Amino acid sequence: MSINWDVDLKYGEAGEVYANSLLTAPIETVECKRDRRWIKTGNFYVETEFYSTNSLSWVSSGLTISRASHWSFILESMVITVPIEVLIKAVGEYGRPIECEIPPNASRGYLLTINALIMAMKGEE
Numbered sequence: 864m865s866i867n868w869d870v871d872l873k874y875g876e877a878g879e880v881y882a883n884s885l886l887t888a889p890i891e892t893v894e895c896k897r898d899r900r901w902i903k904t905g906n907f908y909v910e911t912e913f914y915s916t917n918s919l920s921w922v923s924s925g926l927t928i929s930r931a932s933h934w935s936f937i938l939e940s941m942v943i944t945v946p947i948e949v950l951i952k953a954v955g956e957y958g959r960p961i962e963c964e965i966p967p968n969a970s971r972g973y974l975l976t977i978n979a980l981i982m983a984m985k986g987e988e
Contacts, residue, residue, distance in 0.1 A: 871951075891932035893944065901938055906974040907963070909954055914980055925972060926954060938953035953983035 898907040910925030924933075926947075935944040945953075958973030 874901065892930065893933045893935050894929055894931035895935045895937060897937045898912070904974075905976055905977075906959075907936055907938065908963065908972050909950065909958065909965075909975055910970045910972040911954075912971040916967070924970070926950065943977065943980065945984065949980065949983050953979045956981060 870903055874911055896907070896909075901907040910928045911923070913924045914920075915922045915965045929947060931947060933944050933946055934950050953975055954973045957979035961972060963970045963972065963976050
């Protein structure tokens, strides 16, 4: 048991206030993503471009054009929501580039782990 229970209590209460604010005050906009394979791979995919069959070229999409203030990743029964700035930082510092060639929607993006989001968030404190 912590000797500084009063400090721990205040820290915990501040966390409760923050969690409540996320649940009760609307976040400006949230883009929600799901990834079927994350549970097997430990990664989730963040798209940044798609191949347009109309223009026969790569077109910005996903994170590069998102106007959402936050992104939520629905990972089985867990939801992780981060400000877009944290996601951009995570992709830039920890993302692994990948091209997804699943027809008919070829895309490019980055693989991230939950730990990458945590590391990017630490820099935001």
